[in-house]
Amino acid sequence: MNTEISGVIFTYLLTLAIAIPLGRYIARIFKGEKTWLDFLAPVERFIFRFSGIDPKKEMNWKQHLFALLTINSVWLIYAFVCLMAQGHLPLNPDANTGQSPDTAFNTAISFLVNCNLQHYSGESGATYFTQHFVFMFLHFVSAATGIAALIVLYKAMKDKVTDKLGNFWDYFVKSITRVLLPISFVIAVIFAFNGMTTSYAGKDTFISMQGDTVHVSRGPVAALVAIKHLGTNGGGWFGANSAHPIENPNYLTNTVELVAQCVIPIALVFALGFYLNKKKFAYVIFGVMTLGMLLLLIPTMNAEINGNPAIAHMGISQPTGAMEGKEVRFGPANSAYWSVLTTIISTGSVNSMHDSAMPVSGTMMLLGMMVNCFYGGCGVGVLNFYVFIIIAVFISGLMVGRTPEFLGRKIEAREMKIASLIALLHPFIILVGLAISSYVVVHMPGADWAVKPSTWLNNPGNHGFSEMLYEYTSSAANNGSGFEGLGDGNIFWNVTTGIVMILGRFLPIIGPLAIAGLLANKKYIPESAGTLKSDTSTFGLMIFAVIVIIAALSFFPALALGPIAEHFSLR
Amino acid sequence: MSLIKSLISNISYLKSNFKTMKAYLLPSIKLTIILIVITAGIYPLAIAGVGKLTPGHGDGETVIYKGRVVGYANEGQKFTKDQYFWSRPSAVDYNAAGSGGSNKGPSNPDYLKQVNDRITDFMKHNPGVTRSQIPAELVTASGSGLDPDLSPAGAQVQVARVAKVRGLSADAVSKLVDAHTEKPLFGVFGPAKVNVLKLNVTLDELKPL
Numbered sequence: 001m002n003t004e005i006s007g008v009i010f011t012y013l014l015t016l017a018i019a020i021p022l023g024r025y026i027a028r029i030f031k032g033e034k035t036w037l038d039f040l041a042p043v044e045r046f047i048f049r050f051s052g053i054d055p056k057k058e059m060n061w062k063q064h065l066f067a068l069l070t071i072n073s074v075w076l077i078y079a080f081v082c083l084m085a086q087g088h089l090p091l092n093p094d095a096n097t098g099q100s101p102d103t104a105f106n107t108a109i110s111f112l113v114n115c116n117l118q119h120y121s122g123e124s125g126a127t128y129f130t131q132h133f134v135f136m137f138l139h140f141v142s143a144a145t146g147i148a149a150l151i152v153l154y155k156a157m158k159d160k161v162t163d164k165l166g167n168f169w170d171y172f173v174k175s176i177t178r179v180l181l182p183i184s185f186v187i188a189v190i191f192a193f194n195g196m197t198t199s200y201a202g203k204d205t206f207i208s209m210q211g212d213t214v215h216v217s218r219g220p221v222a223a224l225v226a227i228k229h230l231g232t233n234g235g236g237w238f239g240a241n242s243a244h245p246i247e248n249p250n251y252l253t254n255t256v257e258l259v260a261q262c263v264i265p266i267a268l269v270f271a272l273g274f275y276l277n278k279k280k281f282a283y284v285i286f287g288v289m290t291l292g293m294l295l296l297l298i299p300t301m302n303a304e305i306n307g308n309p310a311i312a313h314m315g316i317s318q319p320t321g322a323m324e325g326k327e328v329r330f331g332p333a334n335s336a337y338w339s340v341l342t343t344i345i346s347t348g349s350v351n352s353m354h355d356s357a358m359p360v361s362g363t364m365m366l367l368g369m370m371v372n373c374f375y376g377g378c379g380v381g382v383l384n385f386y387v388f389i390i391i392a393v394f395i396s397g398l399m400v401g402r403t404p405e406f407l408g409r410k411i412e413a414r415e416m417k418i419a420s421l422i423a424l425l426h427p428f429i430i431l432v433g434l435a436i437s438s439y440v441v442v443h444m445p446g447a448d449w450a451v452k453p454s455t456w457l458n459n460p461g462n463h464g465f466s467e468m469l470y471e472y473t474s475s476a477a478n479n480g481s482g483f484e485g486l487g488d489g490n491i492f493w494n495v496t497t498g499i500v501m502i503l504g505r506f507l508p509i510i511g512p513l514a515i516a517g518l519l520a521n522k523k524y525i526p527e528s529a530g531t532l533k534s535d536t537s538t539f540g541l542m543i544f545a546v547i548v549i550i551a552a553l554s555f556f557p558a559l560a561l562g563p564i565a566e567h568f569s570l571r
Numbered sequence: 572m573s574l575i576k577s578l579i580s581n582i583s584y585l586k587s588n589f590k591t592m593k594a595y596l597l598p599s600i601k602l603t604i605i606l607i608v609i610t611a612g613i614y615p616l617a618i619a620g621v622g623k624l625t626p627g628h629g630d631g632e633t634v635i636y637k638g639r640v641v642g643y644a645n646e647g648q649k650f651t652k653d654q655y656f657w658s659r660p661s662a663v664d665y666n667a668a669g670s671g672g673s674n675k676g677p678s679n680p681d682y683l684k685q686v687n688d689r690i691t692d693f694m695k696h697n698p699g700v701t702r703s704q705i706p707a708e709l710v711t712a713s714g715s716g717l718d719p720d721l722s723p724a725g726a727q728v729q730v731a732r733v734a735k736v737r738g739l740s741a742d743a744v745s746k747l748v749d750a751h752t753e754k755p756l757f758g759v760f761g762p763a764k765v766n767v768l769k770l771n772v773t774l775d776e777l778k779p780l
């Protein structure tokens with residue numbers, strides 16, 4: 001078999017092999033059972049004592065949300081201030097300056113919400129201080145926020161008639177000390193031994209073989225890149241992200257980065273099965289997600305391996321596939337796999353430039369973010385999926401003429417309203433943003449922002465439209481990858497995507513938790529012959545249909561104007 | 572209508588619960604401080620410590636020729652002279668203080684013209700090479716702009732030119748490329764590649780110009 005394809009299959013199987021035991025381990029942690037990292041308990045006790053937190057105090061779903069939102073607001077302000085002031089802060093060997101207020105606004109939100117859209121370039125727009133004390137810190141805590149929120153959901157699904165859903169701080173801190181930090185450490189050590197830099201030394205200068213003077217950006221990269229993937233964040237050290245040879249030096253590091261970014265989202269699905277003792281239900285969810293992943297992956301790999309037809313016309317050979325924006329050491333097959341995984345999983349790191357990918361691939365990446373729950377981000381993937389489950393239960397109930405029930409609770413008007421609002425929010429914020437930006441490009445090309453709208457787009461025609469569509473989709477899905485040709489470093493894009501990101505993060509956390517909290521308070525109805533079985537493939541197909549209808553079809557007109565039109569023009 | 576009403580009631584509800592948020596504020600700030608120390612202080616310092624034990628001591632692995640640093644092993648640099656194996660086109664001109672790709676879409680007419688120009692240029696410098704022998708990576712820009720590698724085919728297609736300029740036999744240069752070809756991971760995963768900088772350094776060692 002072709003070594004590029006076997007590499008992709010190996011990577012996926014390795015991910016599963018780690019995700020299943022990791023899922024069991026995560027379930028054990030949050031069930032309060034013994035694990036082999038229990039020796040860390042004193043560290044956690046110290047953290048709680050220092051912070052004045054009683055981790056045993058039970059919270060209801062509202063208290064969970066208030067705790068979550070309060071600490072997130074603290075981080076937002078902290079990040080914003082640091083980014084503005086970074087020029088005056090220590091650990092700035094390259095003498096980079098502070099970010100402008102609009103860039104800092106966008107960047108602070110972007111890292112807070114686990115999106116990591118980057119409207120600056122790491123080499124010049126950030127310092128070692130902000131890379132570590134803002135970005136890497138937020139990598140950890142934003143991922144832990146998602147995981148903690150999901151555990152609240154699991155807890156609400158597990159217990160019968162309760163409003164005691166555990167302690168948010170407990171879930172949150174343990175997500176870091178028991179999951180994210182230890183695994184990141186192992187990954188970062190692997191990276192360090194594969195050529196990723198770890199020291200705090202600033203730029204180096206050398207004279208090349210041909211006599212050019214070259215300045216080389218570097219820095220303590222390995223620690224950040226580990227959590228950047230493990231936490232499905234994606235905000236890289238360098239402008240080129242994981243295409244950069246320091247941030248991703250070889251095929252081994254590439255494999256590790258790929259496994260790291262998928263492993264927690266997949267493990268959390270299995271953790272559901274272990275936590276609720278409903279393994280079959282977890283397999284159904286996993287099956288639906290994997291089916292979705294494959295339907296996006298196969299066309300993408302096919303398009304990239306076959307190369308660009310317009311370049312094939314020039315008569316040169318594309319033995320491996322399309323190479324524009326790709327690195328030789330990864331090759332098109334692996335880059336295609338990465339592009340699909342990073343978009344369905346909300347990581348948004350890239351090892352090839354998505355703007356230069358084939359139109360079919362671009363469509364698949366966009367669909368991945370539009371659905372945003374095939375595996376999905378740390379914690380939030382399953383939260384998004386939960387909304388679709390609720391809608392699927394409701395529709396199935398109507399179809400057979402029974403009161404819809406899920407895990408022994410009736411789903412009624414209030415829950416359905418929340419679920420529908422959250423499901424429709426995603427297309428709403430993307431398409432409204434896209435409409436505004438399209439209007440501005442056409443009708444106000446000379447407007448006096450830092451960059452004139454007439455020069456926003458790096459490519460003409462349908463592809464230019466796709467660049468804007470991608471930017472808002474990526475913001476709303478908290479993904480963070482981009483069609484980076486878009487001139488997004490200006491007030492218009494900083495502010496609009498900032499707003500889209502924050503809505504796209506917190507409402508889809510609040511909604512599912514509210515539903516779960518409301519359901520947990522309802523009377524428990526024991527299973528009977530008439531109960532809709534949630535752990536069957538029929539129900540899995542039902543969820544899949546709901547996802548396709550709601551998430552994918554609402555975007556079809558926009559996709560038709562962008563990448564689909566480009567595909568048919570590319571001959 | 573009822574939807575809007577419920578939204579409004581939710582907002583006023585949030586206001587009344589502002590107090591709850593206040594109670595969480597101080598613990599939030601303290602927890603933030605301690606987690607910053609752990610995740611952004613202790614953790615990367617530990618990794619920096621481990622990095623000291625690695626081949627490049629955490630500063631990046633350099634390539635040395637005639638006693639001076641001529642580049643970083645992992646980062647590509649510009650090779651445009653005929654006596655060297657060329658590296659790939661770069662959107663940032665191999666300026667390693669930045670990085671990035673062209674971000675040109677596959678249907679962009681300006682971009683397609685640029686690719687065609689690169690093909691013409693390559694053929695001018697490599698007489699005897701036919702279009703179908705040129706692999707795509709030699710006329711397309713990489714994602715990082717710092718791609719250190721070529722595919723084995725991308726190096727072999729330049730052998731005749733390099734051998735002629737250096738006065739070496741094509742066979743000897745071709746063997747050099749073979750010796751520098753790195754196999755896929757464990758021999759089975761991913762593409763084979765040739766590090767252009769290391770190849771060119773060996774070339775200069777073999778027969779300096």
